[in-house]
Amino acid sequence: MMHDATEAWVTGQLALNLLAVDPAGLGGLHLRARSGPVRRAFLDGVPDALKSARKIATNIQDVQLFGGIDIAATLNAGTVVMSRGVLAEPVPLMLTMAERCPPGLAARLAQALDAGRSQALLLLDEGCDEEESAPKTLTERLAFHVDLDGLRAVDLTEMALGPDDIADARRRLPDIAVSDDMLALMVVTAARFGIDSLRAPLFALAAARAHAALSNRSEVGEEDAQIAAQLVYAHRATMLPQEEEHEEQDAPPDQDEDSAPREDERPDQDDPDEDGDTGGQTLPQDMLIEAVKALLPPEILSALSQKTAGSSAKGSGGAGQRRKGNRRGRPLPSRPGKLDGSARIDIVATLRAAAPWQMIRRAQTPDRTGLLIRPSDIHVKRYQEMSDRLIIFAVDASGSSAMARMAEAKGAVELLLAEAYSRRDHVALIAFRGQQADLILPPTRSLVQTKRRLSGLPGGGGTPLAAGLQATAELARRAIGMGLSPSVALMTDGRANVPLPGRTGRAAAGEDAEQMAAVLRKLNIPGAVVDTSVRPRPELRVLAERMGARYVPLPRADAQGLSRAIGAAISD
Amino acid sequence: MRQPFPFSAIVGQEAMKQAMLLTAVDPGIGGVLVFGDRGTGKSTAVRALAALLPPITVVAGSSTNAASVADQPDWADPLPGDMHEIPTPVIDLPLGASEDRVVGALDIERALTRGEKAFEPGLLARANRGYLYIDEVNLLEDHIVDLLLDVAQSGENVIEREGLSIRHDARFVLVGSGNPEEGELRPQLLDRFGLSVEVRSPTDIQERVEVIRRRAAFDTNPQAFLDKWNPEDAIIRDRILAARASLPGVETTDRTLHDCAELCVALGSDGLRGELTLLRTARAMAAYQGDSEVTRAHMRAVAPMALSHRLRRDPLDEAGSSTRVMRTVEDVFA
Numbered sequence: 001m002m003h004d005a006t007e008a009w010v011t012g013q014l015a016l017n018l019l020a021v022d023p024a025g026l027g028g029l030h031l032r033a034r035s036g037p038v039r040r041a042f043l044d045g046v047p048d049a050l051k052s053a054r055k056i057a058t059n060i061q062d063v064q065l066f067g068g069i070d071i072a073a074t075l076n077a078g079t080v081v082m083s084r085g086v087l088a089e090p091v092p093l094m095l096t097m098a099e100r101c102p103p104g105l106a107a108r109l110a111q112a113l114d115a116g117r118s119q120a121l122l123l124l125d126e127g128c129d130e131e132e133s134a135p136k137t138l139t140e141r142l143a144f145h146v147d148l149d150g151l152r153a154v155d156l157t158e159m160a161l162g163p164d165d166i167a168d169a170r171r172r173l174p175d176i177a178v179s180d181d182m183l184a185l186m187v188v189t190a191a192r193f194g195i196d197s198l199r200a201p202l203f204a205l206a207a208a209r210a211h212a213a214l215s216n217r218s219e220v221g222e223e224d225a226q227i228a229a230q231l232v233y234a235h236r237a238t239m240l241p242q243e244e245e246h247e248e249q250d251a252p253p254d255q256d257e258d259s260a261p262r263e264d265e266r267p268d269q270d271d272p273d274e275d276g277d278t279g280g281q282t283l284p285q286d287m288l289i290e291a292v293k294a295l296l297p298p299e300i301l302s303a304l305s306q307k308t309a310g311s312s313a314k315g316s317g318g319a320g321q322r323r324k325g326n327r328r329g330r331p332l333p334s335r336p337g338k339l340d341g342s343a344r345i346d347i348v349a350t351l352r353a354a355a356p357w358q359m360i361r362r363a364q365t366p367d368r369t370g371l372l373i374r375p376s377d378i379h380v381k382r383y384q385e386m387s388d389r390l391i392i393f394a395v396d397a398s399g400s401s402a403m404a405r406m407a408e409a410k411g412a413v414e415l416l417l418a419e420a421y422s423r424r425d426h427v428a429l430i431a432f433r434g435q436q437a438d439l440i441l442p443p444t445r446s447l448v449q450t451k452r453r454l455s456g457l458p459g460g461g462g463t464p465l466a467a468g469l470q471a472t473a474e475l476a477r478r479a480i481g482m483g484l485s486p487s488v489a490l491m492t493d494g495r496a497n498v499p500l501p502g503r504t505g506r507a508a509a510g511e512d513a514e515q516m517a518a519v520l521r522k523l524n525i526p527g528a529v530v531d532t533s534v535r536p537r538p539e540l541r542v543l544a545e546r547m548g549a550r551y552v553p554l555p556r557a558d559a560q561g562l563s564r565a566i567g568a569a570i571s572d
Numbered sequence: 573m574r575q576p577f578p579f580s581a582i583v584g585q586e587a588m589k590q591a592m593l594l595t596a597v598d599p600g601i602g603g604v605l606v607f608g609d610r611g612t613g614k615s616t617a618v619r620a621l622a623a624l625l626p627p628i629t630v631v632a633g634s635s636t637n638a639a640s641v642a643d644q645p646d647w648a649d650p651l652p653g654d655m656h657e658i659p660t661p662v663i664d665l666p667l668g669a670s671e672d673r674v675v676g677a678l679d680i681e682r683a684l685t686r687g688e689k690a691f692e693p694g695l696l697a698r699a700n701r702g703y704l705y706i707d708e709v710n711l712l713e714d715h716i717v718d719l720l721l722d723v724a725q726s727g728e729n730v731i732e733r734e735g736l737s738i739r740h741d742a743r744f745v746l747v748g749s750g751n752p753e754e755g756e757l758r759p760q761l762l763d764r765f766g767l768s769v770e771v772r773s774p775t776d777i778q779e780r781v782e783v784i785r786r787r788a789a790f791d792t793n794p795q796a797f798l799d800k801w802n803p804e805d806a807i808i809r810d811r812i813l814a815a816r817a818s819l820p821g822v823e824t825t826d827r828t829l830h831d832c833a834e835l836c837v838a839l840g841s842d843g844l845r846g847e848l849t850l851l852r853t854a855r856a857m858a859a860y861q862g863d864s865e866v867t868r869a870h871m872r873a874v875a876p877m878a879l880s881h882r883l884r885r886d887p888l889d890e891a892g893s894s895t896r897v898m899r900t901v902e903d904v905f906a
Contacts, residue, residue: 108666140610191780198613202784202787205788
């Protein structure tokens with residue numbers, strides 16, 4: 001259906017227009033789309049009010065953001081030259097490659113949004129999988145989310161809203177009234193979709209007012225509320241509203257009647273309310289709920305479960321990400337370099353570099369006093385640093401790894417976890433069973449999360465060892481990219497019987513597993529293969545060798561022993 | 573800069589508000605840790621508190637908010653000594669702030685253009701006599717955290733680097749907030765915070781509606797909203813000032829000390845910091861409530877926030893530690 005495909009497009013355009021009307025109140029828009037004609041067309045449709053958006057990249061330095069001394073210009077001019085930061089005046093910002101936004105930048109931008117120093121932020125997020133997304137700190141502070149994946153450029157139509165419409169709406173905006181009922185309705189709707197944050201209803205309210213202003217209404221009506229709820233709530237929903245309509249919906253009106261002042265404010269509406277049974281009160285709420293539901297992503301259940309599951313995938317990497325840093329660790333000799341705010345200047349080395357040239361430079365510029373230092377003299381300090389460890393547990397959750405072994409593996413993971421907690425290691429958990437491997441827990445330091453995921457680990461099915469190894473290698477590679485040093489603990493009984501997709505048969509399963517083991521070896525990370533089968537098997541020893549990992553047979557392990565053995569194997 | 577939301581208009585979150593007010597009464601309690609979900613008004617409360625607190629008198633132009641010319645550090649340029657009032661400083665420490673920005677560093681600008689060795693104060697200097705707010709404190713890089721702890725404990729920032737040897741006062745109340753789902757705080761750091769509170773999104777619909785209603789009113793017409801709530805804020809401010817004045821006179825009986833010790837032993841908290849903080853917080857509570865003596869009621873009120881983060885933590889324990897504290901309090905005081 002063309003209608004479905006363009007739905008995201010239309011709502012996205014509408015969101016953009018609303019944002020142009022009330023940039024400060026709505027925060028911004030999180031656009032998830034790969035770079036391409038669709039995204040370009042979407043951004044072409046940005047209203048003029050937001051066209052002036054300053055583009056910033058994720059590697060922007062503090063000096064560029066907040067302003068500061070322009071070192072190179074200062075040295076050349078001989079007087080202090082200050083540069084103005086992007087945040088010096090409230091302008092709309094556009095952050096490209098937002099999925100790679102480091103937590104530090106996210107925090108600064110969030111702070112700017114909170115303080116009203118940035119007017120509307122457009123996040124261009126090119127993340128390709130669920131884990132790869134713009135930081136939650138930022139998306140939480142933006143009203144809208146638009147996902148353009150799967151759209152084709154030919155389907156798209158232009159939304160016609162002239163700059164005058166926007167300007168008019170902006171003028172009308174301060175006078176738009178919101179009835180108290182409508183406000184309560186927004187809050188109740190958010191709660192019924194399991195949206196905890198109170199920013200959501202505020203955004204919905206602002207969106208409804210902006211929409212009313214655009215449609216030239218003086219008060220927020222049902223249609224405004226409906227559209228606002230769709231735009232703001234659909235991507236934040238964490239659960240579907242309960243379906244037991246009658247019990248559920250009798251409750252809110254009951255509460256309403258308890259609060260006396262609110263009833264007093266609108267006595268005229270009391271009568272139809274009572275006459276029409278629950279109808280008068282619940283109808284708009286129903287409409288809102290239905291409206292939001294209509295816009296929920298199609299594979300709602302998986303999306304919802306992933307949302308709760310992956311809720312902190314990004315943030316958790318926080319402290320580990322900047323570990324390639326040049327600001328601490330073991331000092332290395334300083335090098336000539338540029339002062340870009342991320343490196344520290346080595347004053348002594350800089351002066352030493354400048355010293356021999358003083359006579360010559362003085363002759364060139366006789367009117368300048370003091371030391372004559374050129375940008376090329378600047379040396380920056382360098383440090384070498386150990387990065388954080390990440391332990392990846394790849395657990396065989398197949399039927400053959402009997403349930404008892406599963407319990408042992410869980411126990412061992414918990415013990416190692418407690419140890420990792422005290423050592424500040426990160427932990428990730430991959431489980432493979434049936435046809436595929438799942439990243440149950442993205443790298444995190446959070447015990448709370450790990451515990452929860454671990455206890456919900458399902459079991460049964462075949463042993464897709466190859467897929468498990470593949471997922472492990474994938475995660476390890478990503479972790480290295482984030483500056484972590486991963487190590488792998490693979491727990492399996494070695495009976496690989498499910499090959500990678502596209503092949504069949506037990507033999508293929510074994511071959512695939514060995515191939516993936518070789519891939520892992522190329523990453524050159526320490527690891528241990530824990531044999532959980534009742535009798536140790538030679539195949540696994542071979543596999544461990546291929547992986548370049550240590551082989552730990554544990555025919556009769558308890559959690560303690562398992563934990564000790566793995567700890568010893570991967571710590572060197 | 574936008575006007576902050578008035579403190580008295582914040583709906584619910586009583587524990588968090590109480591903890592912040594107590595540190596305003598006695599900054600020596602040593603910091604508040606607020607852990608909880610996003611969008612629960614953590615940042616709002618901190619910024620509101622700054623606006624609520626009485627202004628401080630500082631030497632004009634002082635980079636460390638010195639209270640008198642004598643307090644002005646010797647490395648700073650001499651000042652004429654005019655005094656003026658500034659709002660209580662609340663300094664944000666963003667994630668990823670470099671060590672230079674936090675503690676201060678050699679003033680590169682002056683070093684390079686004028687060839688002078690001068691010190692450029694960092695965030696710690698600006699936070700002196702005020703608050704230092706760290707959002708997402710659990711994601712802060714470890715070396716910055718260590719450094720902060722050290723300064724917060726000693727009240728003095730010592731810089732020994734790049735040929736500088738400098739110290740200045742840095743007495744501030746550390747306010748940290750974060751979401752435990754994104755990573756834990758090291759136990760060493762937990763213990764250094766005086767108080768800790770957990771905040772949750774309100775589940776009561778009426779309360780949520782009220783939050784939104786007030787916020788919407790504030791956003792549409794900030795001035796009218798502020799006019800409405802300023803008298804309320806003034807009442808709290810007066811209470812804080814009165815409590816500060818009466819704090820030294822609050823009596824502590826031997827029985828109270830005994831109660832403190834017994835409570836901490838029963839809970840098995842490490843070290844003596846638990847007792848000290850509990851007592852100090854209870855005294856501040858008594859002063860805030862206008863009482864002249866610390867009673868068990870005060871201790872009961874502050875025990876969860878003063879002790880819940882000091883329990884020897886079973887990393888795999890899921891029950892909230894606040895409830896554990898309350899249970900023990902009831903047992904001990906029975």
